[in-house]
Amino acid sequence: MQQLDALTREARALAMGALPRSADEAEVGRQLQICNACRYCEGYCAVFPAMTRRLEFGKADIHYLANLCHNCGACLHACQYAPPHEFAVNVPQAMARVRLATYADYAWPPALRGLYKRNGLTVVLAVAGGLALFLLLAIARKGSLWHDPLAGNFYQVFPHNLMVAMFAPIFLFAVLALGLGVRRFWKDVSPADHAFDAAGAAIAEATRDGLRLKYLDGGHGQGCNESDDEFTLSRRRFHHFTFYGFMLCFAATCVATLYHYLFRLPAPYPLTSVPVLLGTAGGIGLVIGPAGLLWLNLHRAPLQGDPAQKPMDRGFIVLLLLISLTGLALLAWRNTGGMALLLALHLGVVMALFLTLPYGKFAHGVFRGAALLKWAIEKRQPSKLRLSED
Amino acid sequence: MIAVDVLVIGGGNAALCAALTAREAGASVLLLESSPREWRGGNSQHTRNVRCMHEAPQNVLVDAYPEEEYWQDLLKVTGGITNETLARLAIRESSRFRDWMRRHGVHFQAPLSGTLHLARTNAFFMGGGKALVNAYFRSAAELGVAIRYDSPVEWLELRDGRFVAAHIAGKDGAERIEARACVVASGGFESNREWLREAWGQVDGEWVADNFLIRGTRFNTGVLLKFLIDAGADTISDPTQAHMVAIDARAPLYDGGICTRIDCVSLGVVVNRNARRFDDEGEDFWPKRYAIWGRLVAQQPGQLAYSIIDAKAIGRFMPPVFPGVKTDSLPELARQLGLDEGAFLRTIEGYNAACRVGTFDHAVLDDCHTVGVVPPKTHWAMPIDTPPFFAYALRPGITFTYLGMKVNEQAAVHFGGRPSPNLFAAGEIMAGNVLGKGYTAGVGMTIGTAFGRIAGAQAAAAVLRGEQRAAA
Numbered sequence: 001m002q003q004l005d006a007l008t009r010e011a012r013a014l015a016m017g018a019l020p021r022s023a024d025e026a027e028v029g030r031q032l033q034i035c036n037a038c039r040y041c042e043g044y045c046a047v048f049p050a051m052t053r054r055l056e057f058g059k060a061d062i063h064y065l066a067n068l069c070h071n072c073g074a075c076l077h078a079c080q081y082a083p084p085h086e087f088a089v090n091v092p093q094a095m096a097r098v099r100l101a102t103y104a105d106y107a108w109p110p111a112l113r114g115l116y117k118r119n120g121l122t123v124v125l126a127v128a129g130g131l132a133l134f135l136l137l138a139i140a141r142k143g144s145l146w147h148d149p150l151a152g153n154f155y156q157v158f159p160h161n162l163m164v165a166m167f168a169p170i171f172l173f174a175v176l177a178l179g180l181g182v183r184r185f186w187k188d189v190s191p192a193d194h195a196f197d198a199a200g201a202a203i204a205e206a207t208r209d210g211l212r213l214k215y216l217d218g219g220h221g222q223g224c225n226e227s228d229d230e231f232t233l234s235r236r237r238f239h240h241f242t243f244y245g246f247m248l249c250f251a252a253t254c255v256a257t258l259y260h261y262l263f264r265l266p267a268p269y270p271l272t273s274v275p276v277l278l279g280t281a282g283g284i285g286l287v288i289g290p291a292g293l294l295w296l297n298l299h300r301a302p303l304q305g306d307p308a309q310k311p312m313d314r315g316f317i318v319l320l321l322l323i324s325l326t327g328l329a330l331l332a333w334r335n336t337g338g339m340a341l342l343l344a345l346h347l348g349v350v351m352a353l354f355l356t357l358p359y360g361k362f363a364h365g366v367f368r369g370a371a372l373l374k375w376a377i378e379k380r381q382p383s384k385l386r387l388s389e390d
Numbered sequence: 391m392i393a394v395d396v397l398v399i400g401g402g403n404a405a406l407c408a409a410l411t412a413r414e415a416g417a418s419v420l421l422l423e424s425s426p427r428e429w430r431g432g433n434s435q436h437t438r439n440v441r442c443m444h445e446a447p448q449n450v451l452v453d454a455y456p457e458e459e460y461w462q463d464l465l466k467v468t469g470g471i472t473n474e475t476l477a478r479l480a481i482r483e484s485s486r487f488r489d490w491m492r493r494h495g496v497h498f499q500a501p502l503s504g505t506l507h508l509a510r511t512n513a514f515f516m517g518g519g520k521a522l523v524n525a526y527f528r529s530a531a532e533l534g535v536a537i538r539y540d541s542p543v544e545w546l547e548l549r550d551g552r553f554v555a556a557h558i559a560g561k562d563g564a565e566r567i568e569a570r571a572c573v574v575a576s577g578g579f580e581s582n583r584e585w586l587r588e589a590w591g592q593v594d595g596e597w598v599a600d601n602f603l604i605r606g607t608r609f610n611t612g613v614l615l616k617f618l619i620d621a622g623a624d625t626i627s628d629p630t631q632a633h634m635v636a637i638d639a640r641a642p643l644y645d646g647g648i649c650t651r652i653d654c655v656s657l658g659v660v661v662n663r664n665a666r667r668f669d670d671e672g673e674d675f676w677p678k679r680y681a682i683w684g685r686l687v688a689q690q691p692g693q694l695a696y697s698i699i700d701a702k703a704i705g706r707f708m709p710p711v712f713p714g715v716k717t718d719s720l721p722e723l724a725r726q727l728g729l730d731e732g733a734f735l736r737t738i739e740g741y742n743a744a745c746r747v748g749t750f751d752h753a754v755l756d757d758c759h760t761v762g763v764v765p766p767k768t769h770w771a772m773p774i775d776t777p778p779f780f781a782y783a784l785r786p787g788i789t790f791t792y793l794g795m796k797v798n799e800q801a802a803v804h805f806g807g808r809p810s811p812n813l814f815a816a817g818e819i820m821a822g823n824v825l826g827k828g829y830t831a832g833v834g835m836t837i838g839t840a841f842g843r844i845a846g847a848q849a850a851a852a853v854l855r856g857e858q859r860a861a862a
Contacts, residue, residue, distance in 0.1 A: 014449060035651035037711040040438055040518030043499035052503045055709050078517030080435045080647050084428055088641075220516060222495040229524040385705045 019059045024097040028066060029057040031089050032231055041075040045215040046375045047091070048075070053383050062106075064100035064189040067364075067371035070215045072224030073304040074231075083303065096306035103363045106181040115359035117380035119312040123319060126355045131348035134158075138344040145341040152268035152334035154343050160266065163347070170354045177358035190374055202376035209372050210365075213239055227299045238292030242320065243284020243365075249327070252279035268334065280331060285335050286324035290317045322349040392568045394420040394536070395853040396846070399543050400575035401425065401613065402432030403835060404817025406526035408849065409535045410494055410575040413852035419535045420569065422558060424542035424576070425609045430523065432577050433606035433790055433818065434833075436647035437519035438502070440839060441832030443485040448499045448508050449614070453510045454537050456480050458623045460511075463830055467681075471627075471826025479799055480824055484838035488513060491839070507677055512832040517647075519835075542609075543576065545617050546813075550608040553813040570856050571812040571849035574803065575842060578613020578791035578818040580604050580632065581644060582776055586788070589629035596693070601693035603637060605787040608644035614817055614839030615794065621666025624796035625802040627822030633829040634684030636785035639694065642739035652782045653707040655683060656770050657752070659741055660784070662690040665724065665734035667741065672759070672769035681829035688786040695784040696727055698738070701776040706752055714780035742773035787842040790834065792822035801845040810851040814845035 032051055035041070042048040047068050053089055056059055071092045081087035083086060100116060115122045131172065136143055150156050172358055216224045216236040223233035256275040259265040269275050294317045297310065299348035326346035356362070396412040398405050401423030409421045423430050443460045445452050460481045464472060490497065500805035501509045508514075515522045530537060540561050547554040555574040558565050579585045585711040586599035620626055642649035656676045660683075662668055669686050673679060687695045699714075717723040724734035739761055748757035750772060758771045795803045796813040802809035824837050 002411035015765070033709070034649055035709050036709045038505070038518075038647070039502045039708075040521075041495070042502050042516075043516040050502070055705065068514075074517060074521075080518065080520050080645070081649070084643060118749070219499070224495075229521075230528060 021059050021062065022101060024101060025062045025093070028062045028091075028098050031091055031094050032057050034064045034066070034087055034089055035091065036074075038081070040080070041078060041091075042268055044074040044078075044219040045070065046071065046209075046372075046379075048093075050375055052379065053378065053385065055385065060188045060191070062098055063102050063185070064371055064374055065326075065368045066095040067102055067185075068215075068375055069095035069099075070224070070282050070303050070368070071096055072216055072235075073217065073223055073301065074218050075262075075302075076304055077225050090102070090303055092304050093306055096309060099307055099364065099367070100183065100306070100312075102367055106185045106367070107363075108177045108180040108184075112359055115356075116312075119360055120315055122359055123312075123315040123352065126352035126374065127319065127322075129347060129354070131345065133351065134344035134348040135341075138340045142340055145344070146337050147340050149335050149337055150339060151287045152339065154330075154334070154339065157340045157343055158347070160260065162240035167351070167354065170351070174354055174357035178363065178366050181358065182361070182370050184257040185367060186370055187246045188344070189371070202380060204374065205377040206369065208374040209376070210369050225301065225304065226296050227301055234292065235296055238296065240289070241285045242289030242293060245287075245289050245324065246320070248278050248282025248285060249324075250282075252276070252282060269361055276331070279327065282323045283328045283331070286320055287328070290320040291374070292325070293317050295322070312361050316356075319349060319353055319356075324354060358372060392570055393569065394567070394569045395421065396420075396849045397553075397567060397569035397572045398575060398846075398849075399556060399572065400432065400577060400817065401430045401523075401539075402575065402577060402817060402838070403434035403437070403522065403526070403752070403760070404842035405432075405573070406434075406530060408575055408814075408816050408846035409530055410526065410533065411843045411846030412571075412573070412850040413530070413535050415847055417571075417850040417853050419530075420567070421530065421537050422541040422543060422556070423537065423539050423551035423565075425539065425607070426681055427539045428538060429607065429609065430527065431607075432610060434523050434838070435518075435520040436606055436645070436789075437515070437522070437832075437835050438648065439508065439514040439832045440488075440491075441484065441511055441833035442488060442513050442836070443481050445485070448488075449851060450500050450513050455511050456692075457485075460468075460484075463511075464833065465700045466826075467828035467830045469828065474825050475799065476797070477824045480837050480840040481580035483843065484836045485700065487839050487843060491522075492841070493772065494529040496522050497546070507675065508831060511516070524790065526631060531793055533547070543614055545616070546621070547573075548813070549809060552811070552812045553810065560758070562857045563842045565784070571814070571852040573796070573801075573814045573816055573849050574614055574618070574819055574841075574846045575815070575817040575838075575845070576614045576819060577607070577610035577612075577630070577795065578821075579615055579629075580606060580791045581608045581789045582611040585616070585629065585815050586613055590688075596692070597627055598672075598688065598693060601647060601785060601789045602634075602688070603641050603650075603785050604644045605637060605641075605646050605650065605745055605789045606634065606644070612789070612791075618752050618795060618803065622805050624807065626794055626796040626820070627649075627792040629791065629793045629838050631792035631822065631827045633681060633789040633792075633825075633834065634688065635680050635787050636687045636695065636697075636784040638710060638712055639783035639785040639833065641785075641787060643854065644771075646787060649711040650787060651680065651708070652697055652710055652784055653680075654699045654703055654710075654780075655697050657703035657707055657772075658697060658774060659738070659767070660695050661699050661729070661734065661737055662695050665729040665730070665737050667737055667763075667765060668695075670768055671763050672771055673765040674769075677831060683784075684786045684788070687784050696729070697781050697782045697784055698723070698774060699810075701778055702772060702775045707771035710782060712782075714782045715835070716778050716780050718777045718779070720774070720779060723781055727781055737773050741777060743772075745771045745773045747772055776856050789829075790818045790821070794822040796820075797823055797841070799844075801841050801850045802848065812847050812849070812856070814852075816841040816845040 073090050081089040104113040104116040213236045222231035252275045330342040330346045395417035396419045398409040398421045410418045413419045498513045499516040541558045543556045555568040587597045588599040637650040724731040744760035744763035755769050760767045760771045797820045801814045803813045803815050821837045
């Protein structure tokens with residue numbers, strides 16, 4: 001059985017290698033051929049050490065390496081072959097183009113992969129739809145968006161079960177879609193990874209590298225590049241604000257769920273309660289982080305990254321900002337007659353985020369996590385090459 | 391009114407080291423880079439490490455590399471064409487300049503994959519030489535060094551061996567820039583095709599140097615070098631001496647840099663245009679031989695050679711940037727390379743028959759060698775018999791030339807045996823003092839960094855001397 005499994009994986013690997021590469025994939029292959037003969041950037045991140053374990057770059061290798069790339073920009077600014085050199089090596093840009101293809105190629109269901117190609121439109125429609133839905137629902141339930149103060153009790157506008165019925169399926173669908181996508185990605189990029197002893201250590205390392213954003217530290221701890229060749233830790237820090245802000249908000253929801261079902265303590269909760277404290281801290285992080293990331297995105301060196309994807313990046317960042325701003329506003333004015341309006345706005349943008357989770361920038365975290373795990377496993381295996389200048 | 395204390399001409403490692411050091415000593419500094427900003431840094435953008443003396447393990451450097459061993463290595467590669475005083479000065483400087491480099495933003499890292507043989511002797515720059523150049527330019531700007539790009543210096547105004555002013559032909563026309571002292575760090579002349587032609591002459595009616603590729607910058611045209619020679623400055627070395635490597639014949643004419651190297655020479659055989667072998671491919675480890683093969687290929691007809699390997703070599707050498715010519719048979723390989731098929735097969739068959747295969751080990755000087763073939767292959771001799779076969783065309787690739795300014799321990803340019811009081815030289819334009827011929831990895835950066843710092847300090851000191859004289 002195990003043998004059959006190995007054979008199947010090998011066949012798949014062969015198929016992947018033989019698959020024609022798209023123009024963007026071939027461009028990454030062309031550049032990596034140059035990089036592999038140079039290797040000056042090995043110290044910056046995991047992409048180059050992973051590259052040196054290969055002599056040829058098939059479709060799967062290219063998708064793996066593209067998602068391992070964090071677009072830190074160090075290799076572009078250090079590159080002796082960067083434009084205007086005729087080799088025109090720009091690894092961060094070439095990788096970014098392939099990453100978009102990864103997200104779209106592995107989107108589930110496949111019919112929806114086009115949403116990546118028109119991501120600006122996707123996010124706009126999701127936001128408009130989410131807002132319209134909740135605004136109409138609020139009017140339908142309360143007759144008006146303005147009401148007598150309700151002491152923060154938003155279940156009077158949208159009952160608990162209604163919200164669960166709306167959000168739970170969409171959230172679970174997002175988890176399922178992303179999970180199926182990344183599963184297929186994993187099978188393609190890791191066709192021949194044999195059972196392996198240090199799996200626990202590899203998982204721990206990949207988790208640590210992801211949570212610490214190790215590969216935004218430049219390899220020397222001074223950070224990555226933004227507007228020029230100077231190193232800065234600002235992107236890493238703003239991303240931490242964003243990610244951990246998001247996670248605190250998520251934790252607030254989880255704690256509130258526990259309160260609701262386990263302790264029979266329905267919302268609203270006082271300002272000093274655990275869910276509100278978590279949510280407030282998370283909300284503040286989700287203001288500082290995305291605001292900083294947006295500023296950096298607007299000032300990034302023009303050659304660094306794929307300009308065509310900036311709408312997707314900025315759309316996602318602004319969506320996160322809208323969520324945190326409406327959430328904090330809701331908290332601030334939850335005792336006023338404007339609560340229903342603020343609640344509808346907040347839930348509308350949250351719904352837009354949930355709807356677009358598997359079809360937008362959010363996917364980068366999932367595929368990068370998989371690539372980091374692949375690297376953590378791969379680096380523990382002996383290289384098949386015995387390259388030497390000697 | 392003199393606008394600036396120290397004028398630094400050049401934008402590579404040596405120039406930047408001079409500018410930073412002079413500025414640290416309190417002088418006002420203007421740096422003139424002839425290239426546009428995106429091509430700044432000269433050949434330094436293609437470097438990757440600096441050879442450093444050290445008595446004990448020193449962060450990225452393992453074990454020890456004492457002064458005497460470094461000196462002996464230099465003596466060996468130069469065949470004694472070196473100046474011991476200046477060489478030892480640079481070597482000793484290399485044991486202490488890395489902290490200074492770090493302060494100016496250079497990051498060091500353990501050797502790159504495939505370069506473990508340099509772990510003891512060479513400190514690698516994270517990101518390579520362009521990252522180093524970027525760091526120095528940032529640091530220089532922060533310290534208040536004025537930097538101008540697109541500013542090629544055409545000639546210098548000299549008075550009795552004293553620097554007076556530089557004349558540039560910038561984008562906005564000719565300009566005269568006065569300074570109290572000057573450091574010339576404008577590189578060699580390797581991208582001056584005409585000068586190379588003249589130096590290498592003709593063989594069989596063909597200009598030898600027309601078949602050379604330039605691994606480095608297109609901006610080292612040697613304008614200032616020629617001017618100074620004509621102005622009577624004392625010179626060192628000769629115009630055919632250079633760091634010359636055998637590189638992929640398909641490399642770009644300029645700036646091919648590191649990735650154009652072909653590292654499979656010692657794993658196979660090398661034949662010339664006449665399909666004949668011409669040197670021992672397995673004499674020593676490739677890193678000790680790569681700098682010799684450039685000249686060897688330059689001496690072949692048409693300055694062309696072909697590195698031939700078979701399937702056994704794949705996965706044992708650094709991947710080349712361009713794919714090789716790949717065939718399933720040797721006659722087909724000869725045809726695709728345009729070589730005389732009969733001569734090629736005779737060469738390979740003769741070599742194959744001469745192979746005495748013992749225990750192949752590419753990591754040591756193994757016992758696989760040839761018997762009864764000329765030239766012999768003394769190590770790693772394996773028959774070329776396992777398809778597919780691969781061929782890589784080789785041409786000489788010049789990294790930098792050694793003809794330059796004769797200097798003393800103060801890096802002063804000399805006129806008629808007398809040191810100039812305020813004109814100094816650093817980097818490739820004076821590397822020939824230490825490196826009369828041959829090459830060993832990272833020594834160019836040792837010379838550039840050591841003499842860049844010396845020239846910068848001396849230029850700042852010359853400014854101070856001038857001020858004291860004026861006050862007295």
